[in-house]
Amino acid sequence: MNEIRDAILADQLDALGGLAVPESYRAVVVRKDEQNMFEGVATKDKDPRKSLHIDEVPTPELGPGEAIVAVMASSVNYNTVWTSIFEPVSTFGFLERYGRQSELTKRHDLPYHVVGSDLAGVVLRVGPGVNKWKAGDEVVAHCLSVELEDPAGHDDTMMDPQQRIWGFETNFGGLAELALVKSNQLMPKPAHLSWEEAAAPGLVNSTAYRQLVSRNGAHMKQGDTVLIWGASGGLGSYATQMALNGGAIPVCVVSSPEKAEIVRKMGAELVIDRSAEGYKFWKDEHNQDPKEWQRFGKKIRELTGGEDVDIVFEHPGRETFGASVYVAKKGGTIVTCASTSGYMHQYDNRYLWMNLKNILSSHFANYKEAWEANRLIDKGFVHPTLSKVYPMEEVGQAALDVHRNAHQGKVGVLTLAPEEGLGVKDAEKRAKHVEAINRFRGV
Numbered sequence: 366m367n368e369i370r371d372a373i374l375a376d377q378l379d380a381l382g383g384l385a386v387p388e389s390y391r392a393v394v395v396r397k398d399e400q401n402m403f404e405g406v407a408t409k410d411k412d413p414r415k416s417l418h419i420d421e422v423p424t425p426e427l428g429p430g431e432a433i434v435a436v437m438a439s440s441v442n443y444n445t446v447w448t449s450i451f452e453p454v455s456t457f458g459f460l461e462r463y464g465r466q467s468e469l470t471k472r473h474d475l476p477y478h479v480v481g482s483d484l485a486g487v488v489l490r491v492g493p494g495v496n497k498w499k500a501g502d503e504v505v506a507h508c509l510s511v512e513l514e515d516p517a518g519h520d521d522t523m524m525d526p527q528q529r530i531w532g533f534e535t536n537f538g539g540l541a542e543l544a545l546v547k548s549n550q551l552m553p554k555p556a557h558l559s560w561e562e563a564a565a566p567g568l569v570n571s572t573a574y575r576q577l578v579s580r581n582g583a584h585m586k587q588g589d590t591v592l593i594w595g596a597s598g599g600l601g602s603y604a605t606q607m608a609l610n611g612g613a614i615p616v617c618v619v620s621s622p623e624k625a626e627i628v629r630k631m632g633a634e635l636v637i638d639r640s641a642e643g644y645k646f647w648k649d650e651h652n653q654d655p656k657e658w659q660r661f662g663k664k665i666r667e668l669t670g671g672e673d674v675d676i677v678f679e680h681p682g683r684e685t686f687g688a689s690v691y692v693a694k695k696g697g698t699i700v701t702c703a704s705t706s707g708y709m710h711q712y713d714n715r716y717l718w719m720n721l722k723n724i725l726s727s728h729f730a731n732y733k734e735a736w737e738a739n740r741l742i743d744k745g746f747v748h749p750t751l752s753k754v755y756p757m758e759e760v761g762q763a764a765l766d767v768h769r770n771a772h773q774g775k776v777g778v779l780t781l782a783p784e785e786g787l788g789v790k791d792a793e794k795r796a797k798h799v800e801a802i803n804r805f806r807g808v
Contacts, residue, residue, distance in 0.1 A: 366390060366542055369435050370781045373487050382500035386433060386489055392422045392541035393760045393778075394477040395448055400455040413449035413768060414761030422479060425537050425545045428469045429493045432548050434504060436486040437560035437782040439539040440751075440775050441760070442568045442599065443705055446768045448480050448533060449761075453708065456480075459534040466512075466527070473536040481540030482508035482532040485554055485564035485788070486781070495548040503554040503788075506546050507735035508568050510535050521581060522731040530729060539564075540760060542781050549732055555743040556791035561777040562749040562802060563788065566603065566742050569775065571730035573603040574738035576700050577678055578611060581734070582727045583700040587612030589675040592665065592692065594685055596633065597624040599767070600703065602750035602774045602805070604678045605631055610746050616665055616674060620770075623808065627773060630804050635668040637661075646688050653711065658691035665692055676700060683707030695720040702727045745798045750774030752805040754785050774805040 366387050372380045395416050403411045427433055448456045456478055464474025488502040498504070510531040511522045518525025532538025537545035554563045576582045577591070585591060591608045595601040596617030608615040609632045616635045617628040625636045644661055648654045665674060673694035679686060682704025689699050690712040701724065704710070717724065730738065741747040754777040755763040766772040779785065789795055795802070 366781075369489065370783075373435060373437065373781070374783075374787065378487060378501035378503070381435070381487060381489055384489075387424060387543070389421050389423050390542040391419055391757070392479040393481060393757065394418050394420050394422065394479050395451075395456070397457050397476040397478075400451050400457055403450060408450065408452060409769075411450035411452070411768075413446060413764035416449045416451070417480070417761045417764060419757060419760070420477060422477065424543060425472050427490055427492045427545070430495060430548055431492040432488050432495060432498060432546055432551060433490045434484060434486045434506065434544045434546060435489050436484045436539055436541055436544050436780045437788060438485050438564040438777060438779050439481045439541075440483045440565045440567075440777045441763045441767050442482055443703065443767065444482055444530060444533040444568075445480050445540070446764050448478065449764050450768070456533060459529070460536055463529065463535060475536060479536055479538050479541050480532055481538035481544075482530060483564050483567040484539035484544050485560045486544070488551070489543070491548060498548055498551050502551075503790075504551045505554050505563050505567055505739065506531070506539065506544070506550045507552060507571050507730065507732070507739070508532060509550065509729055509731065509735065510547055523581070523728060540757070540778060540780065552736055552739045553743070554788075555739070557745070557789060557794035557798065558742075558749065558802070559786050560782045560788040561754050561779060561785055562751055565749045565751040565775040565777055566738070566747070568729070569599045570603045570742065570747065571735040571738045572702060572727070573600055573607055574741075575730040575734045576702055576727040577604050577607055577676070579730070579734050581731075583676045583698050583725065585611055585613050585676060589613040590616060590669055590672055591676045591678055592616045592618065592674040592689070593678045594618050594681050594689075597627045597773050598770075599750070599775050600680050601678065602631070603747060605633055606747045607741075609633065610741070614669070616668060624773065627805065627808060637664055637668070646685065653687045655691070655713065658688045661688050662692040673697065680704070681706045683709055683711070686710040687712045690722065690724070691716050693722050696722065698723045698725055700725045700727050745794065748798060748801040748804065750805045751777050752808050753777070754779060773808045
């Protein structure tokens with residue numbers, strides 16, 4: 366592994382094809398025999414530092430249409446948190462079901478789960494049938510794993526019945542020194558970014574693109590007013606940039622003055638600090654407060670000059686969904702994913718049904734959408750929102766930050782990269798965008 370790292374750091378990428386793939390590697394894992402460790406513990410008190418381990422694990426067999434990537438950096442997403450606290454279910458059920466599919470997928474059904482759904486690194490080996498990529502290619506990976514043996518997946522791969530999220534519903538994820546991916550997960554690494562910067566956008570950037578921009582999502586157009594919950598967070602920070610870049614008008618909802626300042630730095634002008642406004646959309650555990658929806662809607666109209674929002678970019682879920690349905694304009698769209706505050710949504714159907722509003726579901730992105738989202742990064746239209754980077758040894762703390770919402774943007778993790786700032790190949794392009802690239806750093 367040291368030889369591989371040294372060759373990458375020395376930019377001797379042509380040599381990688383001649384180096385042996387290690388028989389084992391270090392990886393961040395959860396263990397099957399610990400999947401009940403948090404029974405009886407409240408969700409907020411479940412600590413990823415107790416469940417995420419760094420183990421030496423065997424390198425998986427390389428199959429047709431697959432690639433092994435030397436991972437220089439990765440990042441933490443909410444699905445890593447869900448995996449680490451075994452909520453809403455243990456991911457070992459996913460691995461068991463996947464393992465029953467074929468002889469090759471049996472590799473994934475193990476007593477440990479290598480987690481992580483982002484990476485930036487270099488291809489080490491490709492399996493039979495892979496022609497687009499070769500050893501030495503610098504890549505990032507999106508997290509859609511599909512089998513494409515069913516006709517349903519050939520119009521939109523997200524509709525494939527064997528669609529899974531790599532590193533969450535499959536094994537051998539990106540929080541590791543090596544990762545196993547399907548070759549159609551790979552995309553070119555933007556040359557002006559460091560390893561940790563390039564690893565940060567993948568999952569959230571692609572998710573935001575489909576949810577907001579794609580014809581499979583809200584199909585945002587110029588002039589649309591878009592309400593973005595958590596606009597400085599991992600998902601919302603990319604939605605905010607896409608709204609601004611696409612000629613829309615974002616109304617950014619944040620939870621502190623510091624977060625408000627971040628979205629203003631991105632170019633947003635209409636900002637709601639929900640903590641300062643004191644919104645309480647729930648009277649108690651079972652009952653929402655429609656008067657607070659009305660107060661929230663009034664605030665939005667104050668900012669927009671009397672307009673309601675065309676699109677609500679929804680991902681908190683239970684806590685905010687009733688308000689989201691209420692504030693969307695007549696005929697507007699509430700596009701939803703993730704539900705990080707809870708999956709059981711409640712809303713008053715009168716405001717949906719009688720006003721001809723639409724609730725639209727969105728989940729990650731197909732390869733085309735992920736490629737287009739990555740292209741926006743490469744072109745410098747959208748930038749990483751990386752705020753902090755941890756070494757792999759401190760991945761539990763990184764996940765805890767995300768679990769407790771004590772972070773801004775994305776939290777990165779160095780795997781093979783020994784320090785931050787490495788991997789930049791296009792310094793001239795970087796110089797044009799360096800202020801935007803570093804916008805979230807240290808916040």
